[in-house]
Amino acid sequence: MRLIVNGKLRELDEDDHGAIPLPEMLKRFEIDPRLVAVAINGDVIPKHDFAAARVHEGDAVEIVRMVGGGA
Amino acid sequence: MRLIVNGKLRELDEDDHGAIPLPEMLKRFEIDPRLVAVAINGDVIPKHDFAAARVHEGDAVEIVRMVGGGA
Amino acid sequence: MRLIVNGKLRELDEDDHGAIPLPEMLKRFEIDPRLVAVAINGDVIPKHDFAAARVHEGDAVEIVRMVGGGA
Amino acid sequence: MRLIVNGKLRELDEDDHGAIPLPEMLKRFEIDPRLVAVAINGDVIPKHDFAAARVHEGDAVEIVRMVGGGA
Amino acid sequence: MSDLLTVAGKEFSSRLFLGTGKYASPEQTVAAIEASGTQLVTVAIRRLDLDNPNARTELDYIDWSRHSVLPNTAGCKTVDEALLTARLGRSVTGSTWVKLEVIPDPKYLLPDPIGTLRAAEQLLSEGFVVLPYIHADPVLAKHLEEAGCATVMPLGSAIGSGQGILTLHEIKIIIENANVPVVVDAGIGAPSDAALAMEIGADAVLINTAVAKAQDPVLMAGAMKKAVEAGREAYLAGRIAAKPFASASSPVEGVAVIAKSGA
Amino acid sequence: MSDLLTVAGKEFSSRLFLGTGKYASPEQTVAAIEASGTQLVTVAIRRLDLDNPNARTELDYIDWSRHSVLPNTAGCKTVDEALLTARLGRSVTGSTWVKLEVIPDPKYLLPDPIGTLRAAEQLLSEGFVVLPYIHADPVLAKHLEEAGCATVMPLGSAIGSGQGILTLHEIKIIIENANVPVVVDAGIGAPSDAALAMEIGADAVLINTAVAKAQDPVLMAGAMKKAVEAGREAYLAGRIAAKPFASASSPVEGVAVIAKSGA
Amino acid sequence: MSDLLTVAGKEFSSRLFLGTGKYASPEQTVAAIEASGTQLVTVAIRRLDLDNPNARTELDYIDWSRHSVLPNTAGCKTVDEALLTARLGRSVTGSTWVKLEVIPDPKYLLPDPIGTLRAAEQLLSEGFVVLPYIHADPVLAKHLEEAGCATVMPLGSAIGSGQGILTLHEIKIIIENANVPVVVDAGIGAPSDAALAMEIGADAVLINTAVAKAQDPVLMAGAMKKAVEAGREAYLAGRIAAKPFASASSPVEGVAVIAKSGA
Amino acid sequence: MSDLLTVAGKEFSSRLFLGTGKYASPEQTVAAIEASGTQLVTVAIRRLDLDNPNARTELDYIDWSRHSVLPNTAGCKTVDEALLTARLGRSVTGSTWVKLEVIPDPKYLLPDPIGTLRAAEQLLSEGFVVLPYIHADPVLAKHLEEAGCATVMPLGSAIGSGQGILTLHEIKIIIENANVPVVVDAGIGAPSDAALAMEIGADAVLINTAVAKAQDPVLMAGAMKKAVEAGREAYLAGRIAAKPFASASSPVEGVAVIAKSGA
Numbered sequence A, B, C, D: 001m002r003l004i005v006n007g008k009l010r011e012l013d014e015d016d017h018g019a020i021p022l023p024e025m026l027k028r029f030e031i032d033p034r035l036v037a038v039a040i041n042g043d044v045i046p047k048h049d050f051a052a053a054r055v056h057e058g059d060a061v062e063i064v065r066m067v068g069g070g071a
Numbered sequence E, F, G, H: 001m002s003d004l005l006t007v008a009g010k011e012f013s014s015r016l017f018l019g020t021g022k023y024a025s026p027e028q029t030v031a032a033i034e035a036s037g038t039q040l041v042t043v044a045i046r047r048l049d050l051d052n053p054n055a056r057t058e059l060d061y062i063d064w065s066r067h068s069v070l071p072n073t074a075g076c077k078t079v080d081e082a083l084l085t086a087r088l089g090r091s092v093t094g095s096t097w098v099k100l101e102v103i104p105d106p107k108y109l110l111p112d113p114i115g116t117l118r119a120a121e122q123l124l125s126e127g128f129v130v131l132p133y134i135h136a137d138p139v140l141a142k143h144l145e146e147a148g149c150a151t152v153m154p155l156g157s158a159i160g161s162g163q164g165i166l167t168l169h170e171i172k173i174i175i176e177n178a179n180v181p182v183v184v185d186a187g188i189g190a191p192s193d194a195a196l197a198m199e200i201g202a203d204a205v206l207i208n209t210a211v212a213k214a215q216d217p218v219l220m221a222g223a224m225k226k227a228v229e230a231g232r233e234a235y236l237a238g239r240i241a242a243k244p245f246a247s248a249s250s251p252v253e254g255v256a257v258i259a260k261s262g263a
Helices: A022-028 B022-028 C022-028 D021-030 E027-035 E079-093 E114-125 E138-147 E168-177 E191-199 E217-237 F028-038 F079-093 F113-125 F138-147 F168-177 F190-201 F217-237 G026-036 G079-093 G113-125 G138-147 G168-177 G191-199 G217-237 H026-036 H077-095 H113-125 H138-147 H167-179 H191-199 H217-237
Strands: A002-004 A008-010 A017-020 A037-040 A044-046 A054-056 A060-068 B002-005 B006-009 B018-021 B036-042 B044-047 B054-056 B060-068 C002-005 C007-010 C020-021 C039-040 C044-046 C054-056 C060-070 D002-005 D008-013 D020-023 D039-041 D041-043 D054-056 D060-068 E005-006 E011-014 E016-019 E040-047 E068-071 E097-102 E129-136 E183-185 E204-205 F005-007 F010-012 F016-019 F042-048 F068-070 F095-102 F129-134 F183-185 F204-207 G005-007 G009-011 G018-021 G040-047 G068-071 G096-099 G129-134 G183-185 G203-208 H003-006 H011-014 H014-017 H040-047 H068-071 H098-101 H129-134 H181-187 H205-208
Touching: A022 A037, A037 D060, A037 G079, A044 G079, A054 G129, B006 E011, B022 B054, B044 E079, B060 E005, B060 E079, C002 F028, C022 C039, C022 C054, C039 H068, C039 H077, C044 H077, C060 F079, C060 H077, D002 E079, D020 D021, D021 D039, D021 D054, D039 F079, D041 F079, D060 F079, E016 E027, E016 E217, E027 E217, E040 E079, E068 E079, E068 E097, E079 E097, E079 E114, E097 E114, E114 E129, E114 E138, E114 G113, E114 G138, E138 E168, E138 G113, E191 E204, E191 E217, E191 F190, E191 F217, E204 G203, E217 F190, E217 F217, F016 F028, F016 F217, F028 F217, F042 F079, F068 F079, F068 F095, F079 F095, F079 F113, F113 F129, F113 F138, F113 H113, F129 F138, F138 F168, F138 G005, F138 H113, F168 G113, F190 F204, F190 F217, F204 F217, G018 G026, G018 G217, G018 H077, G026 G217, G040 G079, G068 G079, G068 G096, G068 H098, G079 G113, G096 G113, G113 G129, G129 G138, G138 G168, G191 G203, G191 G217, G191 H191, G191 H217, G203 G217, G203 H129, G217 H191, G217 H217, H014 H217, H026 H217, H040 H077, H068 H077, H068 H098, H077 H098, H077 H113, H113 H129, H113 H138, H113 H205, H129 H138, H167 H191, H191 H205, H191 H217, H205 H217
Parallel strands: A002 A060, B002 B060, C002 C060, D002 D060, E016 E040, E016 E204, E040 E068, E097 E129, E183 E204, F016 F042, F016 F204, F042 F068, F095 F129, F183 F204, G018 G040, G018 G203, G040 G068, G096 G129, G183 G203, H014 H040, H014 H205, H040 H068, H098 H129, H181 H205
Antiparallel strands: A002 A008, A017 A054, A037 A044, A037 A060, A060 G040, B002 B006, B018 B054, B036 B044, B036 B060, B060 E040, C002 C007, C020 C054, C039 C044, C039 C060, C060 H040, D002 D008, D020 D054, D039 D041, D039 D060, D060 F042, E005 E011, F005 F010, G005 G009, H003 H011
């Protein structure tokens, strides 16, 4: 499955439903879900919906964290 | 006929159609049409439409001129 | 004996030598010598010379203290 | 005869009195007297005294003109 | 030197726009306009006094063949008031130009950035030539330029306050970014303020109170004319950069020194 | 309007004094002097080049029948150097006027208050008309006035720095107290600076670098002329006071309002 | 003295908000935060580096039990970008607070008044506590307050420029009119700037670059803490009014005079 | 951090010198001195009231074991008056230190550069430690330093005027050139002024009116203490340079973007 993650094309093996659960995707990237926020195709996924969320072929995914910054 | 002209109630004799042509109204107030602009119920009447314009019972009429001013 | 003390004429009984010791003069004004400085005819009298100093007829005496002030 | 003129050592043939009239000195330098002021050993020579003024061995002579300047 | 200002296709040799309010008399108004050399004068639009409909005003004394008129929307607190006054102004003056002011605040007379942009967009769609009065906000200025305004008119300080160009820094940025003429409006109190505005590259200034309320308005009008020209010429002439140190303007070498005879 | 400046009995219709240093060419010097309208030009006194004693300088191109000359003591670090240069200047120019400068510091070219007063007292005793260049120190200015100086010439900022009138506050006090003309000297970088100096009541300004080193000195000279006149006229015309609040320049009453038919 | 700042119901004893960008090291960041005494620190929201997803940042070193977090939308040029970043920030920080920045211009980083108001209205409808970064435009500030923003955060000068409070006059007007806390954001370069902002009645200041890029950020953080407290206390203590004249601070009468013997 | 100021061999950990005039009560004087943390307080020398020779003054309430005394010559218009008052001050206080003021002008209380130097030279020859109050004239400051004065004390603006540091530019030059401590005296109106003076490198500030006439002098004294420390620490910490442009304090890269499904 091809995804655009943080602006870059990524290839991931999809499950038999042609999708990947969000927690699974984060796991494959070795990302700690507690430290990030995720938007799929521009929609921010609430933390409590992570478990139910899935990514599909061609989805644009943004995974962010907080960093030092002022203005 | 009662009009609100520049915020004040004015009584004018109407013609048999229950209206007054704008030029007639201006004439009664001794106003030189060339020096003023007129809005009836919030709509500005173009100069070339003065002749055809009429005021009716209860109309709100604004008659303005230019005065010294900067900002 | 007439003196000008801080700009005002003062009458004091002189001793038999036509003069008054400075400590005596300060005593008569009930002034604590430790709190003041004294100039006689424009010359400042050092504290250690108070005992030996004398005022004479017509002397101009300045007696000052410190007060609150900045500039 | 040696002179210090504007800070530089200059050799000039002296007359038989061991001196040189100022106008003569200026002439030798091809200087128009009307355009300059002269000081000999720190003393400014008034224009009307140029004719009578003489320079002697070892004199320090300043010859100046006006130039563009503001401050 | 030919150095014309072009606003919406109209050329001006004078870069001083003058308001016509607050003068002591019509004669004074006219004399000040003459002394200022202005070619564009602003006017306000107000209700006719029905009890005295033919009273003459200072404006009846102006030679309109030599001065263009710029009706304003002064006094309008809302977008709707400004739209109505702009349309009335166009009708009475016959000019499509409007000095757009949307000013909710009576104490500092500061313009509303949101309302001004909205009103500008509407008036532009109706064919007006819009010259908006704005706070010296470079991003707002860019929005108005992109909307199609003929100029931007940032304030130097509060209208009529005479505090000068308190917004110098922001106005420099507006000028740096602008593709339309920048007219410094409001706050100018003295010729030095007008000259400064022009020196930093403003295309024109608009002045009213500083002239009208001077002790001698006509003399001040002439002074402002010279100041605007001086500032513009300085901008074209290229001023020296300010330096933290001194730089002698007389030769450093060749000072005469005192020396006594070496004899 | 007749508004003459009188210095030591000599009348000037131009209140702009111009320096003659730092120009690119003699032609430029002359053209700038013409454009400025100045009637008093400063010159420096320097050693003649004995190897080229008849070289012409920019000054040979000036029409001295129309401009008074003001020799200066620029470059003098001590009282003695200033006295010698002043006397040489009097001899070479034939003028008893001297712009007195005693400047020990080469970096900021700031004048020595002690040395300047001492030199002024000596030169006055020798019959000179002394125009001292000073820091904007009101008490020093009063000392020099009382000594008999023809003017006081406080600095706006460092010579040639173009930083403008950093000493505005002190110069206002000097003007308030002075019984001789106050000439703002040094620091003026642009016409707005010159206008400001005149607006606060200075009697004249002296400019050199801001004109000579502008990209177009002749155009800048004309700009400075207009600015000095504008500032002087504004001073005479009586500027408005700066106010913390706004003051509308259009009538507050009578704005048209939107009302729908009451029918 | 109990003098708490309340923003959206949350109380702060420190009136210094600190940014966390541009420090040389995480240790320095933490030390500066400690020295500043701040209780509210801003953070940015950025893409995770997928090639290094568990890299620690300075923020991992902060004791979040003692400092509230304020995610910002820095870097967002449009309303949509700001909305997405705000929502992501809420998700990752768990805070509903957002320092709203809509900044189209990269050179001066000046905020967009139109876009900022639009984004604020949307975020407020989604339950955010919005602290908008704005130009010092009093009318815009009032719009944002009326929309329901928790504060207004006018700029003193360009972000990171260290030019100080160039907008002093406008900020005074904003403070005079505001019913929400006014936080001076951007431009503070030194403690004197921070003190000045507080003296005129600002409720707090936000600082980042002036601390992070000082040669000794930790020492500067402590200096800023003292300056903010000094300015606040001065505001409460009631400073003297500035007067154009002097006023002796020692008694005028009673100076000793020289007098010789009258004998 | 050990950062001591040394004046004439005496060390001070506090860089705030405080005047003792104009307070509402002795209690307030003492409380303000305590709150300020000052170690050097100025006093004036005045004639004793012979009709009430033992009246206590605020000074009787000060713990002189913890504060050094600096008698001044305030009120002296001439050199002779200043010499007499200095000598009387030394006799009554037992201190050889003197804050030298020679002030002929009552309206602006500006010091006399000529008289101050003359008086300083005489007092130095008599063994005084002289701290002269001067106009911010760098050349005069250098004269006084070379004469042997322990400090120079340039004014920020007129005594008691609270106008702040109007002479910032000149004071920077004085500091750049000085080999003795520079104490900014007079004009400070608020903590931001005190901080600014310290930030540019002043060694100390002297304040009286801004504290004594504040609505709450004790609170203001504490604010001034913090401001002086903040300014000093900022000077040591190395402030950022002011830049004309912005500089983002959040990362420029990595902002999240909106993208719809490519499916």
